[in-house]
Amino acid sequence: MKWRKIIIEGDSLSIIKKCRSNTPDKSQVCAYISDIHKLQSRFQECRFEHVLRVVNSLAHTIAKATLRDKRIIYLVEGVPEYAEDQRERDREGEPE
Structure with a gap:
């Protein structure tokens, strides 16, 4: 798929904040956050939005x-x- 702009929604506010942040993550999910940051460069625009669990x-x-x-x-x-x-x-x- 050759999408240029994506929006990723999630109900975990702490994960969304880590994905938005440019500072290195040192939590247990640091490898996943690092992979997400690397994959971001493939898109013209990549936004992370928090949604309520009910919505998700x-x-x-x-x-x-x-x-x-x-x-x-x-x-x-x-x-x-x-x-x-x-x-x-x-x-x-x-x-x-």
Whole structure:
């Protein structure tokens, strides 16, 4: 995929802050943060945004299913059926 601009959303504020920071990370996730910083250079623009965990339930559902099924899922022009089901459940819980 040759995207030039991406937005990465996550519900862990501390991780989002580490990804935004230019200072070296010394936590247990430092290798991941270092890899993220290296990958950033491939994009014209790469933003990290914090979202509430409630908002992130769809991403969480997809991640759990991917780990459980031990297969890679590409979300291009659509999502798996179970993700559509989760989206509908999330919509039902939204205030009008």
